[in-house]
Amino acid sequence: MITKVKDFSLDRTLNSGQIFSFFKEGDYWYSFVDKPSAFRQIGDSLECYGIDKESAKELFGLNDKINEIKAEIDKDDFIDKAIRYSGSLRVVKSGIWPATLGFILSIQSNINLILRRIKTMSNYYGVEGEINGKALKSFPSFEKIYEKGYDKLKQFNLGFRTKFVFSAAEYFYKNEINEGFTEEEIRNALININGIGEKVLDCILLYGMHNLSAFPMDVWILRTLSLYYGSILGKSKSYKDKRKSMTDYFGRYAGYAQMFIFDYSRLNAIRSKI
Numbered sequence: 001m002i003t004k005v006k007d008f009s010l011d012r013t014l015n016s017g018q019i020f021s022f023f024k025e026g027d028y029w030y031s032f033v034d035k036p037s038a039f040r041q042i043g044d045s046l047e048c049y050g051i052d053k054e055s056a057k058e059l060f061g062l063n064d065k066i067n068e069i070k071a072e073i074d075k076d077d078f079i080d081k082a083i084r085y086s087g088s089l090r091v092v093k094s095g096i097w098p099a100t101l102g103f104i105l106s107i108q109s110n111i112n113l114i115l116r117r118i119k120t121m122s123n124y125y126g127v128e129g130e131i132n133g134k135a136l137k138s139f140p141s142f143e144k145i146y147e148k149g150y151d152k153l154k155q156f157n158l159g160f161r162t163k164f165v166f167s168a169a170e171y172f173y174k175n176e177i178n179e180g181f182t183e184e185e186i187r188n189a190l191i192n193i194n195g196i197g198e199k200v201l202d203c204i205l206l207y208g209m210h211n212l213s214a215f216p217m218d219v220w221i222l223r224t225l226s227l228y229y230g231s232i233l234g235k236s237k238s239y240k241d242k243r244k245s246m247t248d249y250f251g252r253y254a255g256y257a258q259m260f261i262f263d264y265s266r267l268n269a270i271r272s273k274i
Contacts, residue, residue, distance in 0.1 A: 001048045005062060009088035010041040013060060016086075016263050017111045018207040019094045020102035020118050021139045032122075032138040033098055036131035050131045061090030061210065064256075069212075073250050073257040078228040082257075082264035089263060091255055092207055096179065097142055097172055099208025100190070103200045104164045121145075121156055145169035164195025183211060198239045212255040215246050221258065224265040 014022050014029055022031045029039045037050035048056045057063050070083050094102070105114045118140065125144040126137030145153060146169040153166050171177075171193045177186065183205060190196050190204060202216035217225070217239065225233060225246065232249050236242045250257040 001051075001053055001056075003046050003048065003053050003056065003062075004044055005041070005046045006044060007066065007088055008041075008046075008060070008062065008090060010039060010046060010060070012086070012263075013089050013092065015111075016089055016259065017106075017266070018203075018259065019092045019098070020105070020114050021094055021098045023115065023119060025134070028132075028134075030131065030134060030136055032126070032129050032131075032136040033095060036129040036134075036136050036138075038131045038134065058093055058210075061092055064090060064212075066090070069253045069256050073253050073260075075250065076228075079250075079257055079261065082260040085268070086260045086263040089259060091210060091212060091259055093210035094208050096177060096186070096204065096208050098139055099204040100168050100172070100193075100196070100200075101140065101142075101165065103203040103207075104168055104195050105158065105161055106203070107161060107164070107195070107200070109161075117156060117158065124152075124156075142169040142172035146173040161195065164193075167194035168196070179209065183209075198243070202243070206255040206258070212253050213247060213251075215243050215250070215254045215258045217243060217246075217258075220266065221262050224261060 010029065011024075014024070021033050022029050024030075027040050031037050031039075035050055037048070039049070039056070040047045046056070051059070070087060074080050074083055102114060102118065105117055121140040122137040125140040125148070129136045129138060145165065150162075150166045153162055156162075158165060171189075175189065177189050181189070186205065186209065187201060190201055196204075199216050199218055202214045205211040206214035206216055222242070225242070229246070229249070233242055233245050236245050246258075247254040
């Protein structure tokens with residue numbers, strides 16, 4: 001299946017640290033969460049295999065009214081530069097469990113290490129699949145992680161994250177949680193999982209659930225915000241107060257502002273003065 005895209009980069013989107021269930025080999029990006037799929041972009045054409053057009057558009061945020069979003073968040077010189085630099089990215093919708101596992105593993109880590117760990121875990125926990133002649137192993141499911149037990153999980157050298165991953169797998173195994181839940185219900189559920197704090201939760205809401213008002217903040221983006229948005233943050237001390245200041249400023253599409261700021265800052269080595 002081929003769909004036309006405009007002002008969209010598959011590579012930039014999947015390399016931006018917002019989704020960890022894809023890997024690239026040759027010209028193709030591969031993923032196997034529910035079923036094997038493969039993607040390739042050539043110019044304004046996006047080739048999709050193993051997935052229908054509407055599901056692909058939802059996954060990659062291609063239904064978002066991107067011009068309206070950019071215009072609404074373009075409130076200052078810095079975000080304007082970030083939009084111009086990172087405007088071909090889209091906020092993905094990776095799903096609750098893939099986002100939960102990925103962002104737990106992101107704690108005090110980096111993108112390449114997260115991807116390596118997930119691929120190694122997929123080789124052990126995943127089931128076999130195939131797409132276009134390419135053999136794949138599925139994304140590590142919470143069922144397999146929980147059923148094989150905590151001791152098996154320790155072999156992946158996740159450090160302190162081991163107990164967090166197992167806690168999350170156990171919670172998902174024993175409790176119902178799905179996309180039909182409200183934001184408040186998801187927050188109230190996931191915040192009880194060992195290792196999920198406000199930042200990881202916001203990442204799950206934005207990149208797992210496509211809640212475009214979420215504004216996750218890690219150490220990197222907080223440094224950038226302190227430099228360029230000090231007057232907006234004011235005297236806010238807590239994570240929640242800082243997040244509220246930024247979401248009040250950027251509005252209903254604050255999540256896109258966060259992604260553009262993070263991507264622009266990360267790739268241009270922007271540092272805070274403090």
